[in-house]
Amino acid sequence: MARWEPGARERLQAAALDLFVDQGYDETTVSQIAARAGVTDRTFFRHFSDKRESLFAGSEQLVTLFTDAVARSTAPDPLDVASEALAASTAFFPEERRPWARTRTAVVLANPALAEREQLKMVTIAQATAGALRDRGVEEPAATLLGHSTVTVFQVAFERWIRDGEDRSMGDLLQDTLSALRETLVPRT
Amino acid sequence: MARWEPGARERLQAAALDLFVDQGYDETTVSQIAARAGVTDRTFFRHFSDKRESLFAGSEQLVTLFTDAVARSTAPDPLDVASEALAASTAFFPEERRPWARTRTAVVLANPALAEREQLKMVTIAQATAGALRDRGVEEPAATLLGHSTVTVFQVAFERWIRDGEDRSMGDLLQDTLSALRETLVPRT
């Protein structure tokens, strides 16, 4: 028999989300989260750098999803590369996850401190994607601009994906949103 | 004779930036900032919601610069509206400010907590701009996409503006960057 139950990290994440939903982020203390997971406060901070981070574990995978797709792509046009990266990200958003994504997003939007961290993650993805594009030979400032635009499209598509009553797939919404961005930015004829 | 020296807020801002530059953000305590400004810790938090915010006072003006420009514009094409908003923002970045902007940016980039707050401010501007566009009748998702793209262009142009050796004006760089974004997103022919 182990000295402690394994999977402390997962228990902490689950406990944190539960408590944030129940009583709000500000009203939840680290002690409460740790207690519910059956560990001490100190252990919480060994797994997560701060209280907010417990809601954002797993976002590194999203980063690699984008960067890998960019690195793997064989398309000559950078815009097509970005499009492929967006398509690859759909792996992270299967239909079963939609309800969970809705509640998690509600928690994040309800608290500025969490929204702040969420934005940081998005910028991280944008910068990583820009870096991957640069590695493929895309020049600046195109690489950075395209990296950020890709994330913008991603964010808007995600917002639509979790909107009440929306039933189109993440993949459809991403392509649709990308088209909308291009139409918005190309000159009228 | 007044009971206390007036201008506590300004003194606190100056003290904060000085100390952050000298010894780093993490190594600077609120007590030190307050002491240098000649007030108590409690007074610091009456002026700023948290330690980071002392570096971001004034960013609301940037928001109104964008939203006012959008509201005032008479251009029929949303893209031209965005372009005018970018042009309006140059008022915030006269040549004299460039050295100050460089040091402030260095401090922000050196600390993740500050970078996080900076991103939140940028997103606030993006959302406010999108809202102003919507008020002018721009439909979604175009309004949100254009709002975010405008801020992306702004950020990239700003990075170029403070780059070592750069001497073009903020206005030139903004227009140049906007063109680059459009070229990146239009299909090859």
Next chain:
DNA sequence: AGACCCGATGTCAGGATCTGTCATCACCTA
């Protein structure tokens, strides 16, 4: 002038976040 209110600040107490340090104990390896 005197009474009065208001706003910015001081003072004090205390909870919550996060870090450093060292001890503990199951498990693995030699």
Next chain:
DNA sequence: TAGGTGATGACAGATCCTGACATCGGGTCT
């Protein structure tokens, strides 16, 4: 069986941030 390793516990402490109440200069009303 001895020792090393890794995750955790236990404890102390600095710092951040908030609530509650007191203070006092300056403006306003009468």
